[in-house]
Amino acid sequence: MHMKRREFNRYLQHSALSLALLPWVHAVATPADRARAWRVNPFALGVASGRPRPDSLVLWTRLLVDEQDRAASGNDPVDVTVELFADSALKQRVQMAKITTDASRGHSVHVLVQSLQPSTDYWYRFRQGEALSTVGHTRTAPALQADVATLRMALTSCQHYEAGLFVAHQEIAQQDLDFVLFVGDYIYESSNAQYTTRKHNTEEPKTLDQYRARYALYKQDAMLQAAHAAHPWVLIWDDHEVVNDYANQIDMKNTPVPEFLARRAAAYRAYFEHQPVLLGPDPKSPQGASMRLHDQFAWGRLADMWTLDNRQFRSPLACPDPVRGGGRMVTQCDALNDPTRSMFGFEQERWLDKGLKASKRTWKLLAQGTQMSSTSIPGPTGRAYWNEAWDGYPEARKRLLQSIADNQIKNVVSLGGDVHMNIAAYLRPAPNDPNSPLVASEFVTTSVTSRGMGEKALGIVRDNNPDLLHARGDERGYSLISVTPSQVRCDFRTTAMPAGSEAGFKTQASFVVEKGNPAPKPI
Ligand SMILES: [Fe+2]
Structure with missing residues (x-):
């Protein structure tokens, strides 16, 4: 048969x-x-x-x-x-x-x-x-010099177990795909009283055995298993694979560094033990609290894709609250202008920059954990920026996008997650500035289950960020990304919150980026 x-x-x-x-x-x-x-x-x-x-x-x-x-x-x-x-x-x-x-x-x-x-x-x-x-x-991937007609992937992130069912994965399992691209928040370490669909069965993990138990719960989900069994996956992590809003060696409770690194080592090891990833130099043995995750994929002559780690090497959050660390809106924060701050760490930045300059493939896809376009809003004491996403690392964002502009690197598309919203956006070295060149495009996928920003708040964000062509946080799902020699197409596939077994999926919106023109167009 x-x-x-x-x-x-x-x-x-x-x-x-x-x-x-x-x-x-x-x-x-x-x-x-x-x-x-x-x-x-x-x-x-x-x-x-x-x-x-x-x-x-x-x-x-x-x-x-x-x-x-x-x-x-x-x-x-x-x-x-x-x-x-x-x-x-x-x-x-x-x-x-x-x-x-x-x-x-x-x-x-x-x-x-x-x-x-x-x-x-x-x-x-x-x-x-x-x-x-x-x-x-x-x-397997196509031969490096093959002329490839299509690359199809499902872009996914953010699957809080307690917030809903993994129905997105049920649909992903039935799609004809080359791979699933998961951009972070595969497990959540914390529980949320608002989330009542189902409950984590163990306390917040801190040790290796506790992280193993948390992964075991997620991995026993039949819909998630079906998506893994149906397609190869390409994965990066975000914060919740360790703990919410951590940056490099610092968590939001300002835990002493050696203690936090012991937790990070346990979390990274558990991550390795549960994912089809090859982590060098020795795939059997992540090195304590360090793990090389960033990688590069080639898809014939059609696309290069860099999978990027924006947690392990990032600079500490700018202008954190002295009492409660973690992400927050910041205004009049001088640290945002500090050019020594980095999202990827300078080593990874140089590696990416070198790769982008050398790439001969049509499309250059940046798979990374969060949103690159801006969601800043005006406030009584100046413009306010969310310090945890790229808005908190504007100098690093400018370096990356200015280099793309200066070197005339064409057809760059960022694929992100983390913010529980579907986003289609312009990317410029100076966000929302019509005088800054439009150099790349962005698609961010909504979450599989985790709650997103409400329509009212998001309306204010949209009104103040003309680079956002589409921004919706009210629905759950995933995004279908289809790459051909002439365009990158994104279909935001969504269902109502909370994602439940009776869910039906529809296409919330579709956009294409045509070769040579970084402006996403609605279709
Ligand atoms: Fe998330």
Whole structure:
């Protein structure tokens, strides 16, 4: 039986949902398996793939070892078999490998599969003893010099578990995509009394075991599992993967740095253990509180995409409240004009700038955690800026956009998240200044579940920021980004707040950026 990719995705979504709803029934083992007989499905966290290259991919799972299984086998290393197939019927196996994992890495499994064909669909599954994982579908990137007709991705961010159901992922699982681009806030560390759809089952995480438990809750969501099983994912993080509004080494409670870095190390390690990411130099071992996440992707001759980290290396927030740290509106804040402040850190800034100047591909996509355009508003003592997004790092924004202008780099589109709003905007070195050149375009996706700004407040923001062509925070969802040699199209796919199982998705608005013209146009 040959299934088309889309049919397979539907099947997969059904099977992932069934997995969550029915008691787990273990698969038949082959006699060669001398491994454990599991009491509880060790693959209950699902499977994932990511970091698509023309010849390689990362495959991921993490065994969920329940207390009884742990008592029976202790902390012994566990062998996990991974199989890669060329067909959805799993008849043509192209690779098989055995990976050893253990409790020290939370029984996570990362497999870098290599020697693959470009622009090719693959299916994969994991096996341990009598237990079989669900089957995942993935796809490699095109060859570096290939003429690519279309790149399709789902842009997503901000999925507070308590704020709604992950229905956006249910629809994403059914889309025909090259990958899912997740730009941060995959888990939320904190709870919100306003959010009543469902509740986190553990207290706010601070230790590695606590972060593992939080990821385990999210990863058991059937809709999220379906989106992971259907497509490879490309991921960056934002703040909530550690704690709200942290900047580099500083959290909003001004926790002593060594104590905060211990928490950041736990959070970064848990992130690695739960995502199909390859983190260098040693993919098995994030270096304490440091982790290289920023990366570059190429899609044939069509697009270069930089995935950027604007949390780990950023300068401290400008003009913070001395008592309560974290993001806030600031006015008359001299630090905003300080050119030594950076959003990416100067090393990453230089790396990006060099890459942008060298790129020969048509489109240059900047995947980054937050909003680059301005949402500033006039106040009684001067204009007020949200110090946590790019408005809090205007000199860094100007450096990036001025370099794009000075070097005549064309067709740059920023793709962001974090602010729980759908945004289409102009990007200029001096925001909202008609005399400043229009050098790039921006699309920001609304959140999967997290609450956004109300229409009344947002109306004031829109009235005072003519560079915002579209800004709505009242609906939840994701954005479909479709890149062709002639245009980048964004469809904001939305449902009402809170996102619920009865949700229907519609297109809130669509915009295109045509090659050679950075002004997004509504269609
Ligand atoms: Fe968020």
